[in-house]
Amino acid sequence: MAPLSPLTGGSAGTLSGPAAHALADAAPSVFWLDRADRPAPRTSLDADATADLVVVGGGYTGLWTALLAKEANPGRDVVLLEAGRIGWAASGRNGGFCSASLTHGESNGRERWPAEYEQLHQLGLANLDAIQATVQRHDIGCDFQRTGELTVATAPHQVDWLREDVGTGTFLDRDAMRAELDSPTYLAGVHTPDETAMVDPARLVWGLAEAAESLGVRIVERTKVTGLERDGAGMRVHTERGHDVRAARVALGTNAFPSLLRRTRLHTVPVYDYVLMTEPLSDQQLASIGWHTRAGVGDMANQFHYYRLTDDNRILWGGYDAIYHLGRRVRPTKDQRPQTFERLATHFFETFPQLEGLRFSHRWGGAIDTCTRFCAFYGSAHDGRVAYALGYTGLGVGASRFGAAVTLDLLDGADTERTRLQMVREKPLPFPPEPFAYAGIQLTRWALARADQNDGRRNAWLRTLDHLGLGFDS
Numbered sequence: 001m002a003p004l005s006p007l008t009g010g011s012a013g014t015l016s017g018p019a020a021h022a023l024a025d026a027a028p029s030v031f032w033l034d035r036a037d038r039p040a041p042r043t044s045l046d047a048d049a050t051a052d053l054v055v056v057g058g059g060y061t062g063l064w065t066a067l068l069a070k071e072a073n074p075g076r077d078v079v080l081l082e083a084g085r086i087g088w089a090a091s092g093r094n095g096g097f098c099s100a101s102l103t104h105g106e107s108n109g110r111e112r113w114p115a116e117y118e119q120l121h122q123l124g125l126a127n128l129d130a131i132q133a134t135v136q137r138h139d140i141g142c143d144f145q146r147t148g149e150l151t152v153a154t155a156p157h158q159v160d161w162l163r164e165d166v167g168t169g170t171f172l173d174r175d176a177m178r179a180e181l182d183s184p185t186y187l188a189g190v191h192t193p194d195e196t197a198m199v200d201p202a203r204l205v206w207g208l209a210e211a212a213e214s215l216g217v218r219i220v221e222r223t224k225v226t227g228l229e230r231d232g233a234g235m236r237v238h239t240e241r242g243h244d245v246r247a248a249r250v251a252l253g254t255n256a257f258p259s260l261l262r263r264t265r266l267h268t269v270p271v272y273d274y275v276l277m278t279e280p281l282s283d284q285q286l287a288s289i290g291w292h293t294r295a296g297v298g299d300m301a302n303q304f305h306y307y308r309l310t311d312d313n314r315i316l317w318g319g320y321d322a323i324y325h326l327g328r329r330v331r332p333t334k335d336q337r338p339q340t341f342e343r344l345a346t347h348f349f350e351t352f353p354q355l356e357g358l359r360f361s362h363r364w365g366g367a368i369d370t371c372t373r374f375c376a377f378y379g380s381a382h383d384g385r386v387a388y389a390l391g392y393t394g395l396g397v398g399a400s401r402f403g404a405a406v407t408l409d410l411l412d413g414a415d416t417e418r419t420r421l422q423m424v425r426e427k428p429l430p431f432p433p434e435p436f437a438y439a440g441i442q443l444t445r446w447a448l449a450r451a452d453q454n455d456g457r458r459n460a461w462l463r464t465l466d467h468l469g470l471g472f473d474s
């Protein structure tokens with residue numbers, strides 16, 4: 001078998017064999033959210049209100065902001081406004097890799113902030129420790145497992161990259177890698193323990209919401225914020241329901257959705273990422289692949305796959321295609337993309353041919369807030385009354401707690417270790433307006449796919465972007 005085939009494309013639309021069979025009954029819904037213990041909807045805003053702090057967005061960023069605000073100052077009156085349901089968006093539908101990295105990986109962080117990278121690394125580890133401590137303190141049943149992460153090489157040039165980039169991990173040659181997790185496509189791997197935990201993403205969101213409410217945060221669902229306006233010394237937050245909330249401070253955790261601040265509208269684009277979930281593996285099926293550490297796995301291609309086990313031994317399998325639609329729109333219709341599911345299913349069985357016969361139970365997608373520096377940026381507006389953390393670019397499960405802490409520092413006007421960071425003070429370059437954003441992203445995606453097929457060699461377009469510190473990732 002050609003070891004590169006899973007990473008080099010695969011046609012769509014003519015699917016047959018194990019992948020077609022496996023996809024036949026997959027439900028077009030999010031496994032994590034599609035559960036009997038999903039909390040009942042909370043009430044909507046049905047009257048004008050006041051608060052010390054309004055948080056917009058009920059994903060991890062918003063919930064951490066509300067929770068940390070209350071933990072720091074129990075007397076602060078906090079209201080969280082969510083347009084849909086808590087965690088319905090990225091926070092409830094992601095892969096559940098809760099990484100210590102605040103910089104979308106070490107190489108991105110080291111390249112952009114070489115002088116402060118060690119500090120960022122330590123802050124990231126402390127952030128992950130604090131997430132773990134919160135999960136324990138509030139008894140959040142989100143299957144938090146600090147398994148670490150496995151990075152696998154599936155093409156010869158990636159083996160050299162892995163050797164150079166072992167970091168704090170352990171290099172595994174082909175045999176050692178296959179003894180841990182067995183795929184004929186693996187040429188080597190690195191296991192980095194401790195820096196990543198695997199979580200059940202929706203249960204983490206639901207648990208954070210419950211913890212925030214236990215401290216007195218008022219959470220309001222199905223209440224979309226339509227605008228912000230200065231009001232005396234504070235802000236007036238307008239909602240679709242016609243009611244306003246007046247507050248001294250406003251925190252925005254709106255991720256890939258249209259920003260409520262004109263100044264950040266061009267700084268992110270919504271990029272769609274897709275995922276398959278299998279049915280639970282039998283003991284025999286699991287034994288056929290191994291996976292003793294149960295660590296989350298990612299491969300090294302530009303178009304990378306990520307995959308992990310769930311507590312009931314299903315495999316979540318996602319990534320590869322990162323789809324951008326003209327016009328920066330976030331729409332539920334984009335959560336399903338048959339050609340991507342077919343490609344992912346084909347790659348799954350090329351990676352684990354031992355699992356032929358296994359079926360997928362769920363298929364879904366979701367929007368990632370990609371920015372040109374690949375990790376969150378922070379800022380404030382309206383003379384410090386409004387602050388935000390946006391642009392996690394596909395690695396926000398852990399980093400969102402740090403983003404929330406920075407948002408609160410900015411709203412408090414506090415001078416902290418966090419606000420002194422160059423990473424926090426600098427902003428990424430924006431994407432251009434349409435149709436230039438679309439054209440540039442398509443060209444970059446094409447060039448990245450070509451580089452994967454060409455021993456990782458980057459063409460002139462990618463080298464120019466690298467030189468400018470720009471790029472596209474998921």
Ligand SMILES: Cc1cc2nc3c(=O)[nH]c(=O)nc-3n(C[C@H](O)[C@H](O)[C@H](O)COP(=O)(O)OP(=O)(O)OC[C@H]3O[C@@H](n4cnc5c(N)ncnc54)[C@H](O)[C@@H]3O)c2cc1C
Nearest residue numbers: 057059060061083091094095096097225255366395396397
């Ligand atoms: C398929 C997929 C897989 C991923 N896998 C991983 C992974 O394994 N590890 C990782 O670290 N990251 C992963 N990510 C990214 C991660 O999920 C996000 O970075 C993270 O959830 C961002 O949290 P958030 O709270 O900022 O945004 P969201 O969870 O998107 O929450 C934003 C919320 O704001 C609300 N909102 C927006 N505008 C308004 C408004 N005007 N009024 C009221 N409410 C509003 C939305 O309704 C939404 O609920 C993945 C993302 C996707 C889509």
